[in-house]
Amino acid sequence: MKKKYTSMFALLLTGSLILAACGEGDDNGNDGNNAGGNNNAEENEANDNGGGDDNAAADTDVGNLQLGTGSTGGTYYPLGQEMATVINNNIEVDGFDLSAVSSGASVDNIISIFQGEMDLGMSVHLPALDSLTGDGDFEGVEVDNFGFMGHIYPEVMQIVTGADSGIESIGDLKDKSVAIGPPGSGTQAAAKLVLEAYGLEDGDYDAYEEGFGDAAGRIQDGNLDASFGLLGLPAGSIEELSISRDIRLLPISDEGLDYIEENSGYEALNIPADSYDFMDEDVQAITAYAILVGSTDTIDEELGYEITKALFEHSGDISHPQGDHLTKENALNGSNGLPIHPGAERYFEEEGITE
Structure with missing residues (x-):
């Protein structure tokens, strides 16, 4: 049987609602440097020009995207900084800009994606599984707007x-x-x-x-x-x-x-x-497993494909020791039971990456 813990979801959700009521909703409780995540939907909507194009997120000027990492003294933060740099330097999407920000890590990142405050997040694969069924820290709330985008390293x-x-x-x-x-x-x-x-x-x-x-x-x-x-x-x-x-x-x-x-x-x-x-x-x-997950609300298939491709094709540019695990061979580790982001799935299929 899987043991349940007191839900952190309700606690963090309540906190974010209080901040929003005070006019500070963009803070996300992550050292005050996570402003802008809520603007992604607005910026992408503005780029639609009313056309309702499914690939609007990959159009020119996709806006600033946020990658939730972890605390500055852990592994997620420095590694996430390098991952963002590699993606920014190699992605073939005009106007793309990804910022890696400190956060409360796994659960916090998934909640922030759920609320539209982040676009990408690093997480242990087990809380990600819990979020789908409303278990563990997500007790009573099922999260359904993210997809697996790749294995990062074993934790x-x-x-x-x-x-x-x-x-x-x-x-x-x-x-x-x-x-x-x-x-x-x-x-x-x-x-x-x-x-x-x-x-x-x-x-x-x-x-x-x-x-x-x-x-x-x-x-x-x-x-x-x-x-x-x-x-x-x-x-x-x-x-x-x-x-x-x-x-x-x-x-x-x-x-x-x-x-x-x-x-x-x-x-x-x-x-x-x-x-x-x-x-x-x-x-x-x-x-x-530490994994990368991405929003299916703010990152469409085309943009998800380009992000995944840029990361896995150029992961050798990452100097952090844990970057050695970010390979095509390991790409699906930790994906069991998780939905695959449509863009990542397209890249994995193109590269012949299967379990």
């Missing part, structure tokens, strides 16, 4: 604590200060699941709802006991933290894995001992 849950913290297992996090990721992020949903596998519920630990970038600074200063991060492997932010403080990764036990696999789609993964200099043995963890 790995990495639980970091100070080497001298005295914390030997996840069960030791009871009554400790723990960063569980921003509200609406895949990290937070996965962190709560892992903690529940050890019998730890909300209130059993002091939760900090922040991304790994902020959490790393607190761990470095000794003001936080542990942090969860659903990140690429290796994660540059973890490597940087290990330079200033001795740290270690907490493993997930076999019993914990049994609970997680029973209640979610996460799979077991061993983090190899050579992943980081501070490791001396493999660490058992869980993994899922």
